[in-house]
Amino acid sequence: MSKTFRFILLYSLLAVLHDPCDADPPYSYCSNVTTNYTLSSLFQNNLNQLFSSFSSSTSLSIFNDSVIGNGTVRVYGLYLCLGFVTLDNCRKCVEVAIQDITRLCPNNEQAVVWEEYCQLRYSNQSFFGHTDYAGNLPLMNKRNISNPDQFSDVVRELLNNLSSQSAFNSSTGMYVTGQANLTVDETVYGLVQCTKDLSGNDCLKCLQYATDEILSCCYFYRGARLLSESCYLRYELYAFYEGATEASSPPSSSTGDQKQKTSTKTLIISIISACVAVAFLSSAAYCLVSKWRKEIIVPGTPLHDSGSTPSSTDFSNYTVPGAEEMEPHEIPLFRLATIHATTDNFSDSKKLGQGGFGPVFKGTLPDGREVAIKRLSSSSEQGLVEFMNEVQLIMRLQHKNLVKLLGCCIEDGEKILVYEYMPNGSLDVILFDPTTRAQLNWKRRFNIIVGIARGIIYLHEDSRLRIIHRDLKPSNVLLDCEMNPKISDFGMARIFGESNDEKNTARIVGTYGYMAPEFAMEGVYSTHSDVFSFGVMLLEIVTGRMNSSFHRSKHAPSFLDYTWQLWNEGRESELMDPLLTEATCSSEFLRCINVGLLCVQENALDRPTMSNVVVMLRSESLSLPQPQKPAFSTGRVTPITVDFSVNMLTVTTPR
Template sequence: MAKKLILISILKFLTFMTLFTKSNTQSPNYVGDDCHNSKEQSLTKTYKSNLNKVLSWLSSDALTSKGYNHTNIGGNTVDGVYGLYDCRGDVTGSFCQFCVSTAASDILQHCPNRASAVIWYNFCILRYSNHDFFGNLTITPSWQILGSKNITKPQELEKAEDNMQSLIREATLVTHNLYAMGEFNLSNSPSSQKRYGLVQCSRDLSDNQCSQCLEDMLDKVPKCCGTKIGWQVLAPSCLIKYDDYMFFQLISQTSAPLPNPADQGGSSKSITLIIITIVIVLVALALISCCIYFIWRRYQSNKDGLPLESLDDLIQGEDSLHGDLPTIPLIWIRQSTNNFSELCQLGEGGFGPVYKGNLVDGTEVAIKRLSKTSCQGLEEFKNEVIFIAKLQHRNLVRLLGCCIEENEKLLVYEYMSNSSLSFHLFNEEKRNHLDWKLRFSIVNGIAKGLLYLHEDSRLRVIHRDLKASNVLLDQEMNPKISDFGLARAFEKGQSEENTARIMGTYGYMSPEYAMEGLYSVKSDVFSFGVLLLEIICGKRNSGFYLADHGQTLLIYSWRLWCEGKCLELLDPILEKTYIANEVMKCIHIGLLCVQEDAIDRPNMSNVVVMLASDTMTLPNPNHPAFSVGRRVREDESTSKASKDISGNEITMSNILPR
């Protein structure tokens, strides 16, 4: 395992250094746009929405495609939007996406309120319009960019035109790639100066259209650029570029004329030596870094929760985020949340704020944003990814994607239109809609979700923060357990764990966890029992003591049970809808779950069976545990920072100060 960790760390470090060096030496530079050729106009709300979806789609697609693609959203209607991106032939993958995402972000700033626009960067072009331009040749407007050096020999212009003509033929007649690049000698002398050229067309054109566009651009060179060594001429459909340095990246293609090895002997050896030196230095740094990291991880691994080996097996390093989850571009999230506007914010907890947004297809989502100042939030972020990304069940909230860009860490969830259980259960008006049939269905769904976590998932997962605000309700009022920020996993055969950091919510924590730091599946069973009794009576356990009863919900329920008056616990709203034997059964199960001794509490598998059976004889419950934090204010948790204003309380995590 140690060797495996070191190897992963080395690969990750080298990958990071490569991307860091690349992104710092070759970042997309703005070249120009055609906004001055179009007028600002009042765009409809639908057109703006379709435009944002097109730009988001282009940004996302650029990572997986071969450097070019186009799309249309809204069809051939007044509000339909057509969009296209095309990266330079030597730029692909994440760097292409970097350029396209930058262009998509900037085009609305450079060209506000335009029905059509084009923006150029040195590595890509991005276009959109309210008219279908796919496959149409567009050579106006055109731009020229000149270098600062003047030519010293008049014949260089003629030589340059001949060389560019050869690239045009190669791009359109030989490879049909619609782009080509190459290196040229100004003369036949071994010491001849080098020149470099590139031609490229938008890849929605035909060979003939591409040739026509490039020829037209080349015809402009003598008039605009003939006295300069470096120049670039471009239009929406094509570009040509010529200079005295290698501005493109060498790629595997037959289109680039191969340089003479004899001309490059000394430089090749120097470059090889430099590369070897850099690799040796990077490997040495990587080994030192990963050794330090490994020692630190070994020290931290068993302090709380899942052991290091199990964690590595589960997530295979941070890179697995992209393998298990779709990566959603930050530009889309910014657009979808109006740049994290307060108007889109649903709530905030220990993890950080949560926002409402939309996917490209219009699907509503909830977006968790890791607070940059929250250390505990980082731990919760890792847990959310580790568990929810790996676990799938109809009664668990679904994680749709993630984003790790520009120091932002975001998780995108399905949006629960009916908010949380607490939003309905503890509201006098909304509780009227929760009849007994619906409440009993919610109880069963929560129980099945916990059973999956405890016994049917890959690992035995302990939620550690089950409560009404962490149970979300979908459009059909089906319950889904959320917020796995405090969750921990057990290996096979492991039954309990101890921690010095007590994290959870007052009123739901089992006594052995609150007092001794011991948690197990029986800790979740206790929380489920509290929640079950809350669902029956419609009151919070944490605020029950302050009511007229003068005692905790657990003790009050126990006394009613012992006196044979357990139906008095029932929420008065349920008088016309309740089924007596089901209510009594649920109170009985709730009291079994909150027994003081964890050994006496049933497993969730037994709970699910008991809920489904009408004939099963249940054991008598023992005295319930005391209620931790019974004198705190209503719904007070161990976190002073959480606020309960969320329409989708997916972010609510309550943490005891460490």
């Protein structure tokens, strides 16, 4: 056995036995909108009495809410222990929480702290019976899941079922656990719980909101929990509420040293067997890959910086700045002969369309997979740098709302990308054609909006490094057979590192109409730039109007101006696409217009994050802030006749 393999084996064993969850509790949320109380004040005295009463009541119940004081100085508080915790452990947890909340939120009149098995909350104002999402805190198990799409569906169904049981079954005390089969060998375990001051409807709303929020940010991880001031949920691939940990199976009811030794031996044997299996499979895989290289070449060399030109079989000389911090991925290289065969030598009958950098063809690989083949034209503005940028970025990104790159080809001067095939093409083709737009009912449009947002969240927050797309527009959003959106075209994307500071470029790339003002005018880009582009797309999707071909003869000078004008006049319903006839979508439509205008505000810092966008879109009970004037807005003007073209920005002076 080689040293390398022994090292990998040891590392894998340590990873199995290591708990990969986020930092240990406590977690706290200290309100910054209240004044601090002074030492020895009446408020502190009441707070101390509240804590004392909680210490006593934990011997009787895992939940208690109470009010101490009268007149204008009152303290409202509650504690909640998870339903599987014993009263003795609940008491210990609450006592620790009392110490931590005092230490973490000193002299604060509103605060909440979460321990591993309980939460403690107090305020100078009554919060009983009200849900509050301001301090929501998602936490994830940092190990990825191999089948995120299937996993997300199973988790959502499980949490929805548990939420309904928890909200409307008083016998459960608003605490429910359950499980669902993921595969033959894997089970998802879930737990939901609400504070008992909530009504059934409010409990359900809190858990639904929590489910949407946790799956929008963390569905790619094999376990996660969401800490809320009014409810709690968690899911894992092990029975955590039965005492199991990720490094072990659920505890057996049997006791005794002998059975413990037997269990340990079984675990060791299992690990050794697994390692042997890995070694065998690795050898088998090596043989299969060697045979497969006749059609697809898979280089195994790492990526390094260099200025030389790569050959058709060598990517080792190119890398994207910052990519060395991401996990290395091998890049499948297709033979040009295979590309010619699958596209009938780039026949017009196989052509799907014309992209910004060249034509796209449909093909079928020898294994039967349908693919989309993007052939960069020799006159394309996307040079070798952008091409390599797109290849190396997409090969490292895995999300259900990002298009999957299967490989590429650099041979005889050709630069070709091979993608998974999207049968419904790009969003702009369907959205801006009156004959096909009718396929996009409100439910589909809303799902497309949320799906695009989740893809951007992954780029901005959940991938290893922060990634700015820089060219988000409907033609770069592809639709699968079920109209699910997938973001494509990463040639202009940039790795941003961990910070969200602005960066500057002298080369302005992208499409006017979707470019944020700070990027179009000054070359400054950040995650806020992508938020602006998303806002324009959102408004296009719900209105059915293309911003770049907006006629200004009878309206405002631009699409954003027109939208802003109707919003300010309370006539936003006139923006609705006439093809949308569902009466049930009116409230969601107005919410979408509000969110879209928030995204295209002139000041980049005023725009919401993409995580906040999803929360605002999915929560009907959440009050939305009023947007400020959008970028490129000039206010009401007299009619003019010049229109926006697709690829250039026309600036005119009103007559």
